[in-house]
Amino acid sequence: MLRGIESILIExxxxxxxxxxxxxxxxxxxxxxxxxxALNALTSRATAPQTGRxxxxxxxxxxxxxxxxxxxxxxxxxxxVDIGAAQTPRYYDDRLLDxxxxxxxxxxxxxxxxxxxxxxxxxxxxxxxxxEILHVPVGTVMSRLSRARLLLLEIIGGKVEVLEKARRxxx
Amino acid sequence: MTPSxxxxxxxxxxxxxxxxxxxxxxxxASDPDIAAQVATLTRLKASAAASLPVVPQIMPPLPxxxxxxxxxxxxRIALAAASLLLVVGLGVAVLLSVWPARDETPAALxxxxxxxRTWISGPAGAAMRPSPVATATTLTEIPDxxxxxxxxxxxxxxxVAGQGRSILLGFRGPRGCQVSLWIGEAxxxxxAVPVRQQIDGLSAYVWRVEHKGYALMTRDxxxxxxxxxxxxxxxxxxxxxQVDDLTRMALQQSADPALPCPx
Numbered sequence: 316m317l318r319g320i321e322s323i324l325i326e327x328x329x330x331x332x333x334x335x336x337x338x339x340x341x342x343x344x345x346x347x348x349x350x351x352x353a354l355n356a357l358t359s360r361a362t363a364p365q366t367g368r369x370x371x372x373x374x375x376x377x378x379x380x381x382x383x384x385x386x387x388x389x390x391x392x393x394x395x396v397d398i399g400a401a402q403t404p405r406y407y408d409d410r411l412l413d414x415x416x417x418x419x420x421x422x423x424x425x426x427x428x429x430x431x432x433x434x435x436x437x438x439x440x441x442x443x444x445x446x447e448i449l450h451v452p453v454g455t456v457m458s459r460l461s462r463a464r465l466l467l468l469e470i471i472g473g474k475v476e477v478l479e480k481a482r483r484x485x486x
Numbered sequence: 487m488t489p490s491x492x493x494x495x496x497x498x499x500x501x502x503x504x505x506x507x508x509x510x511x512x513x514x515a516s517d518p519d520i521a522a523q524v525a526t527l528t529r530l531k532a533s534a535a536a537s538l539p540v541v542p543q544i545m546p547p548l549p550x551x552x553x554x555x556x557x558x559x560x561x562r563i564a565l566a567a568a569s570l571l572l573v574v575g576l577g578v579a580v581l582l583s584v585w586p587a588r589d590e591t592p593a594a595l596x597x598x599x600x601x602x603r604t605w606i607s608g609p610a611g612a613a614m615r616p617s618p619v620a621t622a623t624t625l626t627e628i629p630d631x632x633x634x635x636x637x638x639x640x641x642x643x644x645x646v647a648g649q650g651r652s653i654l655l656g657f658r659g660p661r662g663c664q665v666s667l668w669i670g671e672a673x674x675x676x677x678a679v680p681v682r683q684q685i686d687g688l689s690a691y692v693w694r695v696e697h698k699g700y701a702l703m704t705r706d707x708x709x710x711x712x713x714x715x716x717x718x719x720x721x722x723x724x725x726x727x728q729v730d731d732l733t734r735m736a737l738q739q740s741a742d743p744a745l746p747c748p749x
Contacts, residue, residue: 417534418537421534436534437534437535441501442496442501460495461495464495464527
């Protein structure tokens, strides 16, 4: 089993490191988190992965390690970000969207929103897989992700404009 | 009915069932505003996916476990196991011990371990007398470990009757670390990746490259440093003794100034 877990960690190392970066926002802390993740995985502090779900298992181990670190510091890693529904933007100037702007905006998101974007958009997890990693219902992933994207748009554009304003500008 | 923002997000993510997706598609087709929102989401999703942070192609070296009061106690086995992850791309050393008993260890390796013990028990700074013959016949097979802070101290013949010719290279670090590399004929038990062994009380990693066998041994080097060093040396032997950037990084990682070898 040790060799199997080792192989999983090796195969998904880059993706896990990106997730660690998304959670910690700091390369040095991400390295520490990766170390703890490897230790937890290799020393059976985590349950064994199911076949076909190795990647989400590794992400879950990493996230649990991250939460454990926060608990040791007596802090809560996630504030409640799931209150209320995301307001629907009516218009957005897509010319503001480029990779650099999105990258910088991601850094300004709180960690709960950043990680769900990371899991779904960057890592390509399905909602159900992300929910398993985050220990939340699928509906929470859905709402958190939609809110995260709205926040990204707001960060990039300053404020999401409503359709009527856009129409006035176009006319 | 106008789809909600959440529904549009799920649509872009391909998370809606066929019926719901068809409803959104119809709304997109009939309402330019909804189409614009979907376009925005699609572009945002693509930009997010393209914003991958740069991650080294190899696993970043894991730092030595901090010995803070908050750290969990970990066993040396766990430490070594985690250190396996240091050297992806170099080949991963394996934590096994297939020769637990002294009488099962190949005689050539026991002899090499004896030579290593003789060397490390001598006065600090002493080098065993190099053999001119051994030096002359092995000059092309001496790995350059200077990136790890290890310099060649001696080359000794270490042949054992019936097990072919072999030599022992002694390397010394600036803070008391001494490691020896045995090079001889590979035995059937040797694996293609470095496998951890205990040889007469010494820590060792043993591997093969085609018909040649290698054993790196030490008594005092930290386990995490040693596994990194062994993986790097194994790569050097696989790459015909060339030290590329990846190997040099691993060697440098193995030269942890915080972990001198005990006297």
